[in-house]
Amino acid sequence: MSTWSTNLTFAPLALSSQDPLPALALSKLDDWGMVTLIGPDSKAYLQGQLTCDVVSLEAGKSTLAAHCDAKGKMRTVMRLFHIENGYGYLQRQSVMATQIPELKKYAVFSKTDITPSDNIVLGLSGEQAQAAIDAYFTEGDDVRHNDIATAVKVDAQRWFIISSPEHAETIAQHFAAEATLSDSTLWDLYDINAALPRVDSATELEFIPQAMNLQAVNGISFKKGCYTGQETVARAKYRGINKRAMYIVTGEAAQCPQAGDALERSVGENWRKGGSVITGFQFTDNQAMALVVLPNDLDEDTQFRFEAQPEAIWEKQSLPYTLDDDA
Template sequence: MDWKNTFSPLNINADDVLPELMLTHLASWGTIQIVGNDAKSYLQGQVTCNVVSLEAQQMTFGAHCDAKGKVWSVFRIFHHNGGYAMFQPLSAIEAELRELKKYAIFSKAELTHCSDITLGLMGAQAQSWIDSHTQTQGDVRSIEGGTAVKIDSQRWLLLVNSEQAVELVNTIEATKVDESLWTRFEIEQAYPVVTQAEQNEHIPQAVNVQALNGISFNKGCYTGQETVARAKYRGINKRAMYIVKGNIESPLEDVVQLERSVGENWRSAGQLMIHYTFADNTTIGLVVLPNNLEEDTELRLTSQPNTRWTIEALPYSLSDDQ
């Protein structure tokens, strides 16, 4: 049996108790790998985060922008296999890699779409499992066949070669679930997920990268820095990413548009970046909205006008004091 077919949906509601240890194949995620003598300095001049100060046991969010400050990619970056890995949605990688490589010809840095497998370890016992299979401490650790990266208190990313992926899937005593549960946790943590559909649409602050310590404002020049700096120091950014929640009447399509109430009328609000539906048809998602909306603004699905959605509290502050 193909190991990729061993993961099944977990039909749950928001308050249901989850299995203590779960494993998923993150088929819609991938990584760009950067190696070479100039890998650190090259990335430092391309992305919003401070690569120079990134320790071997650390992971950080970051963004890569075009010259106008619009985001090609929001990623998690960490040390991997003698270089760096940038973990991000798979659909964003083609354009992101093309743009990121534009000036690499002048540097001793090789950028490739990494062939390693992305697995997600989740649950209350995820930390214990990692501790028993690694020899070091920190949020980034060497593991057999690759690297383990702490995502949050109940999630670890495992970036491993194909042989180790097969070994893990076949031997681990964990519930095998499909990757939609990983999506749920990304939404609940309000971590930006910039897929191909969202590329070149937003500046980093519009998807809350600054709130996740993914922007260094004192590291020096990088592509799009002028726009990012103006958004902080002149207050030009008028948008932010929010968690939204509501009901659905039928399964959602890939592209989901929201409307917001304006008096007795409805106006276009934005497109869901990602979404997750519970067993009771309650759905949560991430969307970029004007950052001056009232908290009680009523929303609905454009394609399902009888639905009602609300803006939920974020798990972090959007204060721009970093």
């Protein structure tokens, strides 16, 4: 086990729901991992496995994508990008043991080597993150490399930073000089605010990509050729069979909502299961936020609650993007 972070303390931040986020924060993302595909057939192989258009992915860009089973249910949501001689992708550690063998299943017929990486994953966030990355990496694209690290842009205020265990402390110490240190829960909060999809073991093979809004964050190409699960994904778009979407909900909670937790919804004077939590964050003032997959035809005044705390009413919030699907 790597001990690179022994000299640094990455702990949960004590944030109330009214507190501003740190101008610059460095998070240790132990619950994220990297996989590489190296070899001349890697592009073609991934093109036949993922929802995104791998062929059109530019060298300096990244994209969200899903890897589905034959029924169109997601094994993972990943962030895919080019690395030297191939591709890398970042996904949740909790699905590594099940997703990688499925991705490898037909690779015996292709010249591509699919390997889980031991690289350390960090997250740099905040309004000063872009300037800090610009100062450390001389390249100007959304995927940047130097001799010891790779940085992958998520949005205007966030970057993944990936390095080998032997260089991780050097990189962390560099950014720690100006940044607040945090564990991965701060990254979860950013993902909730951005309504970015993810799949953990508790939600693996539960949802099709559109149920987590993947089409709204450019994670699905409806113009590429065949890939595993494409029939279901296309039918959800063109025949309107998808009845779910992912939403931000907020409310009072005694504990942080966890992936797979059930959220109940109001139906008249009764309550029924409403949806499944994708990820959650709890503030110090007992307020909390979560991403939840819910029916996409609910009334605007629908209320929500968790069975363990029925007196606390939750509400749906606005998404930072539109769910209109015209791609």
